[in-house]
Amino acid sequence: MESDHPPLPTVLCSVLSMKRQSCEVTLDPGRSLLSWRELRPRRGRDRSRPGGVTVPVAEIVSVGEAEIDEKYYNSMKWQHMCKPHAFTVRYVQRKRKHRWRCKEVTFWCSDEQLFYQWLQALHDILEQQTHRPKRLLVYINPYGGKKRGKQIYENKVAPLFSAAGICTDVIVTEYANHARDNLYEVNVEKYDGVVCVGGDGMFSEVLHGLIGRVQKDSDVDHNNPNAQLSRCNIRIGIIPAGSTDCVCYATIGINDPETSALHIILGDCQPLDVCSVHHKRTFLKYSVSLLGYGFYGDVLKYSEKNRWLGPARYDVSGFKTFLTHHCYEGSVSFQPAKWVLGSPRDQIICTSRCYICRQSSKQLEEQQKTQACGSEHRDQDDDWTTIKGKFMAINAVSMSCACPRSPKGLSPAAHLGDGSADLILVRKCSRLDFLRHLIRHTSNKDQFDFPFVEVYRVKNFQFTPKHFEDEDTESTDIGSIGKKNFPQICTDHPSCGCNHVNSIWNCDGETVDQTAIEMRVHCQLIKLFARGIENAKLEDDVNPSKVL
Ligand SMILES: CCCCCCCCCCCCC/C=C/[C@@H](O)[C@H](COP(=O)(O)O)NC(=O)CCCCCCCCCCCCCCC
Ligand SMILES: Nc1ncnc2c1ncn2[C@@H]1O[C@H](COP(=O)(O)OP(=O)(O)O)[C@@H](O)[C@H]1O
Ligand SMILES: [Ca+2]
Known part of the structure; x- marks a missing residue:
């Protein structure tokens, strides 16, 4: 009976020489693996690496004829040969903390025919990495x-x-x-x-x-x-x-x-959510990392004046902003992202091939399909939550925002491609409390575990600064541009020091011209050459482990 499957590609296995040692080198196209092991391991080596080295073809960077450096060439006393039958394989080697390095190994073949056979086989298999x-x-x-x-x-x-x-x-x-x-x-x-x-x-x-x-x-x-x-x-x-x-x-x-x-x-390939930012019916910007008002807006505003300081400008400005300790009054309205599997404080971090992202984006797609068919009423106007108050910071992040300053980020459990953003509201608090909140970004402690911090997983939000609300209700004939920068008086505590102009929005490190904005998340709008955070233990689809 004829099989439906194409014949399995044959395994190529030869004895080649590597650093003057005989090596058994195997290319297994069926399993997409290249491996080698020394045949007569030198003393001490066999114990540390008894199984030799195995490299998935997906992690081979390149294969090419070896470039033999002259010293080595002379020492081999092979000057009489016009061309060494050697090829070099470059591949990824994982180091600590997600760092990758390109390692290379050169194999020498006993004759030209074997050399070309290997080169061809490796090129063919790399060609399949389309x-x-x-x-x-x-x-x-x-x-x-x-x-x-x-x-x-x-x-x-x-x-x-x-x-x-x-x-x-x-x-x-x-x-x-x-x-x-x-x-x-x-x-x-x-x-x-x-x-x-x-x-x-x-x-x-x-x-x-x-x-x-x-x-x-x-x-x-x-x-x-x-x-x-x-x-x-x-x-x-x-x-x-x-x-x-x-x-x-x-x-x-x-x-x-x-x-x-x-x-x-x-x-x-890593799909990534993107947030769009509008003022009324005018497009302002897209954001993928931080859309922040209050603290991070002010940090950006002062840092732009100190660009000459390079990356340190953010620390200088952060310190200054911390000392000024401003809060801003306004109202935030949002709709929760109902389709998502996770929540901002569940401590489940987004990893390579993230289960939460895959499931959530699938559920969102299904929800959108049913809404498009009209079989379910559109949730355009219901389930809005409005929060009014005075805020130290309003941050919306569609990814964790991990960076060297804060290795777990502004929202450690945010997901790269679940179609949602985490909306973090830091209400007016004492300087010491705000510092305690900030410091938690640098450790494993929960930065949301304060009575003055709230976090929601949302599909959109709107922000209206206090003066804009007043403007809407009073409907004065002063143009919004003129009114935008009027000092804003803290209505409850006239002596509390909240009488200053508005903050600005920091959109991925760029300033936004408007303060009254609306934001919406677009699920997996773009793709990056990345794979998310790799961690073998976390790649289990069925049981995503907790790490924090
Ligand atoms: C006391 C130490 C507190 C450390 C708190 C660190 C929180 C850091 C969170 C960083 C979130 C980063 C989000 C990403 C934003 C970027 O898109 C965006 C643009 O980046 P680019 O210049 O590469 O184009 N970057 C930024 O807007 C910069 C944000 C950096 C904020 C640094 C804040 C430092 C705060 C220092 C406070 C010091 C208080 C000391 C009191 C004694
Ligand atoms: N040739 C250039 N001259 C001046 N500004 C530039 C140039 N190229 C890009 N930019 C702008 O520089 C800003 C900062 O760039 P970025 O690479 O993010 O550096 P940093 O992380 O230090 O802020 C961006 O707003 C970008 O638009
Ligand atoms: Ca997201």
Whole structure:
């Protein structure tokens, strides 16, 4: 009887030499594994690595003819040979704290035929990794972070891309928004991905360029806050070279350029939620990390004046903002994200191939389908919760916002692709209490466990500062622009020091011009060259473990 399955590819197994030792090297196409072990292990070696080395094909960076350095070549006394029959395999090696390094090993073959057989077999199997990018468009911000973007790309990233056979078009930006504007003009179809070298601000530029371009091409009106945005299928890679690098850190686990380059080369794919921010019916910005009013808005405002300080500007400004201790009055309304599996304080963190993200996005899709069919009434106007008060900070985050300053982030259990954002409200509190709340971002203690902190998992929210509400009810003829910056008097306690102008919104490190805004989450609108936080113990679909 004929089998429906194609014949299993044959296993290639040869004795090759590695560092002058005989090695049994096996390529198993069925299991997609390359492995090798020394045949007569040197003393001491056999005990530490009895099983040899096994590398999944998915983690091979490149395979090529070996470049033999002259000293080694001479020492082998093989000068008479015109060409060494040796090939080099580069592969990913995992280090501590999610850091990856590119390791290489060179195998020598006894004859030319065996050499070509191995090279061909390895090339063939790598060709099957069709999700890997072949052509990338790279934008470098030469002024981000410590101004080392260009150097980082040239020294740490470009050699890896070239070894992996990736073609690149590189643009070093000449002004702010150069990358964003350029993305409206270039033929993006030509590329398998866009890479940005810089911080969250640079990523935000690329994000705006790509999302904007896709909406334009598909005739979606981005000024409509309820528009169903078209997804971007072209992936974005981030080479961290900025001040906070939170998008990179929270999606890869570390802000390390070489690690990011390797994730790009392997063709990783991580879907990511994006929030749109509107004022009435005008589009303002997209956000993927922090949309913050009050404390983080003020930190940004003061830090912009000290850009020359580099990444330290945020600490200086954070200290100053902490000392000024302002609170802002207004009203926050939101709708909960009912489809999500998790909740902000369940301590279940988002990991690679996250179960919560997959299930939640599936449930959201089903909910949207039933609503579109009209079989269920639309929940446009019900289930709104409104909270009025005085706030030290209003933060909306659609991912954890983990970064080197706060390795677990602003909302440790937020999910990258569940279609929701965590809305954190820090009400007026004493300076000491606010400090206690801030310090908890640097340890494993729960930063939400305070009577003045609330957190909700939402699908959208609106914020209206106090003066805007008054304006709406009083309906004066003073234009909103003129009124926007009027000092706001704390109504309950005239002597409490709350009499200052509004804060501003910090949207992924960029300021927003309006204070009255509405935000909505768009589930998995974009994709990154990342895989989320890897942790073997957490990758169990059935029983996602707790880590915090
Ligand atoms: C006492 C120590 C308290 C440490 C609290 C740390 C909380 C850090 C949370 C960071 C969230 C980051 C969210 C990401 C935002 C970025 O998109 C965005 C843009 O990044 P880019 O410049 O790379 O383009 N970055 C930012 O807006 C910067 C936010 C950084 C905030 C730093 C706040 C430091 C606070 C220091 C308070 C010191 C009080 C000392 C009292 C004795
Ligand atoms: N060539 C350039 N000159 C000036 N500003 C630029 C240039 N390229 C990008 N930018 C802007 O620099 C800002 C900060 O960039 P980013 O890479 O995030 O650095 P950082 O993390 O230090 O803030 C972004 O708003 C971006 O639009
Ligand atoms: Ca989310």
